[in-house]
Amino acid sequence: MAGTSGTPAAKGVPLQADALTGAPAPGTGVPGADAPGAGPGGPGAPVSSGTGLRLSGVGRSFGPVVAVSGVDLEVPLHSRLSIVGPSGCGKSTLLALMCGLDEPNEGTIDVLGATTSAERLRRCAWMPQRDLLLPWRDVLGNAALALENQGVRRRTARQRVGHLVDRFGLAGFEEKLPYQLSGGMRQRVSFLRTLVAGKEVLLLDEPFGALDSITRADLQEWLRSALDEEPRTTVLVTHDVEEALLIGQRVVVMSARPGRIRAQFEVHLPHAGSRRELIRHPEFTELRDEILSLLEAVT
Amino acid sequence: MSTTVTRPDESEVTAPEKSGRTSAGIRRALPAAAILIAIGLIWEAVSHWFGVPDYVLPSLDSIWSTLISEWPGTLAAATWVTTEEVLLGFLLSIVFALVIAFALHSSRVVRNAVYPLLIGSQAVPVVVIAPVLAIIFGYTITPKLIVVTLICFFPIVVNTIDGLASVDPELLRVMRTLDGNKWATLRRVEAPAALPSIFSGLRIAATYAPIGAVFGEYAGSQNGLGYVMIQAIPQLETALVFAAIFILTAEAILLFIAVSVLERIICPWAREGKR
Numbered sequence: 001m002a003g004t005s006g007t008p009a010a011k012g013v014p015l016q017a018d019a020l021t022g023a024p025a026p027g028t029g030v031p032g033a034d035a036p037g038a039g040p041g042g043p044g045a046p047v048s049s050g051t052g053l054r055l056s057g058v059g060r061s062f063g064p065v066v067a068v069s070g071v072d073l074e075v076p077l078h079s080r081l082s083i084v085g086p087s088g089c090g091k092s093t094l095l096a097l098m099c100g101l102d103e104p105n106e107g108t109i110d111v112l113g114a115t116t117s118a119e120r121l122r123r124c125a126w127m128p129q130r131d132l133l134l135p136w137r138d139v140l141g142n143a144a145l146a147l148e149n150q151g152v153r154r155r156t157a158r159q160r161v162g163h164l165v166d167r168f169g170l171a172g173f174e175e176k177l178p179y180q181l182s183g184g185m186r187q188r189v190s191f192l193r194t195l196v197a198g199k200e201v202l203l204l205d206e207p208f209g210a211l212d213s214i215t216r217a218d219l220q221e222w223l224r225s226a227l228d229e230e231p232r233t234t235v236l237v238t239h240d241v242e243e244a245l246l247i248g249q250r251v252v253v254m255s256a257r258p259g260r261i262r263a264q265f266e267v268h269l270p271h272a273g274s275r276r277e278l279i280r281h282p283e284f285t286e287l288r289d290e291i292l293s294l295l296e297a298v299t
Numbered sequence: 300m301s302t303t304v305t306r307p308d309e310s311e312v313t314a315p316e317k318s319g320r321t322s323a324g325i326r327r328a329l330p331a332a333a334i335l336i337a338i339g340l341i342w343e344a345v346s347h348w349f350g351v352p353d354y355v356l357p358s359l360d361s362i363w364s365t366l367i368s369e370w371p372g373t374l375a376a377a378t379w380v381t382t383e384e385v386l387l388g389f390l391l392s393i394v395f396a397l398v399i400a401f402a403l404h405s406s407r408v409v410r411n412a413v414y415p416l417l418i419g420s421q422a423v424p425v426v427v428i429a430p431v432l433a434i435i436f437g438y439t440i441t442p443k444l445i446v447v448t449l450i451c452f453f454p455i456v457v458n459t460i461d462g463l464a465s466v467d468p469e470l471l472r473v474m475r476t477l478d479g480n481k482w483a484t485l486r487r488v489e490a491p492a493a494l495p496s497i498f499s500g501l502r503i504a505a506t507y508a509p510i511g512a513v514f515g516e517y518a519g520s521q522n523g524l525g526y527v528m529i530q531a532i533p534q535l536e537t538a539l540v541f542a543a544i545f546i547l548t549a550e551a552i553l554l555f556i557a558v559s560v561l562e563r564i565i566c567p568w569a570r571e572g573k574r
Contacts, residue, residue: 096472099476100476101472101475101476121475121476122478124476125476125477126472126473126476127473128469128472128473130469132467132469132470132473134487134488134491134492135568135569136491136494136566136568145474145477145479145487146477146478146479148483148487149474149477149478149479149480149483149487150478177568179568193477194477197476197477197478199476
């Protein structure tokens with residue numbers, strides 16, 4: 001097969017699909033403009049501070065099984081939060097609740113002023129562990145899916161996405177079908193598809209979990225610099241503590257059954273620096289050990 | 300897709316691959332050919348050496364000579380009539396089946412209301428219903444098309460519904476977060492995902508269609524391969540009956556191959572993914 005291993009991803013690439021592709025797509029209006037109790041920032045004004053995401057007393061149970069309970073969380077606008085926890089602790093459930101795919105039994109979720117699930121869905125981009133690309137669409141077609149859903153014509157959508165392909169290390173693969181790509185490339189296409197939707201909030205559910213460790217390290221570094229370059233309100237769910245510390249500015253540790261928040265850590269790492277340097281940083285190793293021992297305790 | 304720059308390179312690569320593919324094709328067709336030849340030999344042996352009379356089991360060479368001699372007068376016209384019924388009936392059943400399948404997929408109420416009816420329709424004895432249709436519509440093409448559709452649509456409906464429902468639920472959730480409404484999801488995800496299943500249904504239906512046409516002609520007709528058979532049997536022209544059967548068989552096989560070729564053209568990804 002086309003043995004294209006994960007090419008080193010470009011560093012420091014702009015992420016904001018809107019900024020690169022022109023006007024924001026219809027259906028993804030200015031945050032809080034049409035929501036009750038409008039969030040920070042008036043229409044049209046770029047928002048730079050305030051609350052991106054707020055969960056208060058959120059609980060969700062499936063029949064007798066309590067998946068998450070009493071979760072209070074606040075993610076400031078354009079900041080990044082990582083959630084770590086043992087498998088089955090309700091991390092993914094929490095993410096599905098945030099983006100409006102599911103409704104909590106108790107508590108409220110506020111995403112940039114949106115509280116109903118339909119409105120949350122319009123503000124959140126969600127990316128699961130598996131790339132879930134459409135096998136009959138080529139790279140451009142897959143990436144342009146959200147734009148087409150928003151009513152952009154097929155050709156225009158492909159053109160807009162075409163400008164971004166280079167920055168995602170996919171140049172030259174525009175017309176390849178998913179089965180012709182390596183795992184790392186497929187995941188980057190999935191990323192591109194998620195970002196092109198032009199949502200304010202990015203919810204990542206173990207996005208690198210299915211990749212080999214080299215590709216994973218590569219993409220972690222790439223995502224970190226990309227989000228540094230153009231910040232978005234991001235929540236990352238992972239069971240990899242190093243990944244959580246690399247991407248997140250704050251790390252939340254959850255316990256299992258029912259999923260509850262056990263601890264929060266602020267991550268203060270130097271902005272510059274490669275992944276290898278960061279991992280050896282004393283603050284990094286100290287935090288990692290602390291979180292790991294905490295995880296052992298809650299499991 | 301690729302530019303002229305890569306062309307010299309490409310032709311070098313594809314040439315041996317293509318010949319490899321044809322030889323692989325021959326190798327795949329070999330067992331089928333061997334079995335056909337073996338059956339033919341046994342057939343000839345039985346009809347020639349065991350004294351089986353020609354009106355019971357005509358020899359292959361007498362069937363062949365009948366096919367040649369009757370082709371201009373009888374069989375050509377009959378084949379044309381039947382082929383028309385088969386193709387039109389097949390197309391009609393595809394349209395009918397797809398409309399029903401998409402309706403059943405998009406509404407639970409419709410599904411609950413109509414599915415039992417569809418299953419029931421398969422229990423209707425076509426042999427009995429065909430003459431009734433002939434009484435209603437006369438010796439026209441209409442009753443044949445109805446019979447072909449009645450026989451062919453069901454496998455297409457069942458496979459299409461399965462295909463539409465086979466989409467990964469997580470992918471449907473992704474579509475919701477990508478601003479995909481119900482229509483966008485049906486059009487961009489569910490319908491393409493169902494294509495391989497739809498083609499499975501079409502392949503089954505393709506083999507049923509000629510039977511349906513002959514049933515229809517048996518119930519009342521003025522021409523067609525079924526009509527030729529009805530005329531030939533009382534006159535003990537068994538060779539002519541077998542000639543008609545062979546034409547029908549060839550028609551079913553050709554229709555099956557045509558559907559398979561169309562599938563390869565329309566959804567190449569399905570094949571590549573399975574390799």
